[in-house]
Amino acid sequence: MEKKNIRIRYRQELQNLRNSFIKMGEDCIKTVRDSVESLKNQDVELAHKVIADSQKIDKQEMEIEQLCMKLLALQQPMAADLRFIVTCLKMITDLDRIGDLSENIVEIAIKTAGKPFFKPLIDIPRMSEIAQGMIRKALDAFITGKIENLTKLSEEDDLIDGLFDQIFRELITLVIEKPSGISDATYLLFVARYLERIADHSCNLASRIIYMVTGKRVKIE
Template identity: 35%
Template sequence: MRESFKKHIKGLNEDIVAMSEMVAAATIQSVKALEERDVKKAERIAKDDLLINEKRWKIEEECINLIALQQPVASDLREIIAALNVITELERMGDYAEGIAKIVVMLGDEPLIRPLIFMPKMAEKATDMLKRSMQAFISRDAKAATAICNEDDDIDKLYDEAYHDLLMRMIKDPEVISKATPLIWATHNLERIADRVTNICERTVFLATGTMPQVNVSRY
């Protein structure tokens, strides 16, 4: 029954996954650009954020069409509202990646105060969480979604360590403050990306169970 509606929802989910892949690539690449001091790559990432935004509007339009044309109710309606929320999260995550790319552009060829230690790990972990959160979202897997939320503690721990390390360097040598601060911003962006993954997971739990849990609240 309602074959065409099911087909639309499937297409919608595929678009959302494609958008999440764009965000994950931007996140990984922005940290790589920082590591490699590749301003050109960073400029390209910042520009490509427009594509992520476009994708978001396209999906939002599809959601509006589905609501106007298919009159979904109950879980069908929750599904579309969840989709609208998820793309908002993804779009903001894209902005955080763009933010890191802009920091790379701002730093120019100024040498880093130290090679990156925590950020590549954080980017890897956060995008892995994102990828799995999308699988949980598509398969309405509340258990997997809850477990992913708990992994946010690992990201918070890495953020704490990075922050502490940079803070110590600044205390020791106030000269490095201007170089260390942008690294704190970039690290903070990664921490926020993971937080938004947990928001997607909360949506998934809501979709699967109809209740909105306050799963693991991030410390930041």
């Protein structure tokens, strides 16, 4: 009877780990969306909310890490369960970095609030939408175990890289015409770089989820 209760608790803790990871992933998608919204709308109140949400993601990372270590130490999982736990332990680092990068974006939103944009925000919101979609696809694959669409994330990552290069070229051209705007141009370039890094972390998530489901290591980039 005791062994049965231990197994029941073990399965419950695995489910808690699963639910906690999904919640952390959902929160990361929201921080990416809100960070660019705060920049676009020059919404300082929303920017401060993103900072608070990012700090909550930091706390989630620690809590999930503790749960993973507890499961590894006390339950000695094997096979698929071991891959699941170890993958979660690695993926929370990517999610935490996504939260940190969103916080970096809103720090710029706060600094630039009330100033006219050096160039219209067209490509940056587009980058945000694509990055959110990439995280969503990774999270959906984590939930369902269906990984068929994850290899397509490399195409979306290429699209984001292309948008970053386009923003870089446009900003260089504008700075040549108006050197006094170099500081404002740099802020926008940083935002684009942060979104490009978020896409990279989304690809990391996809690679790890493929390993979790199949046991095979596939690099999505």
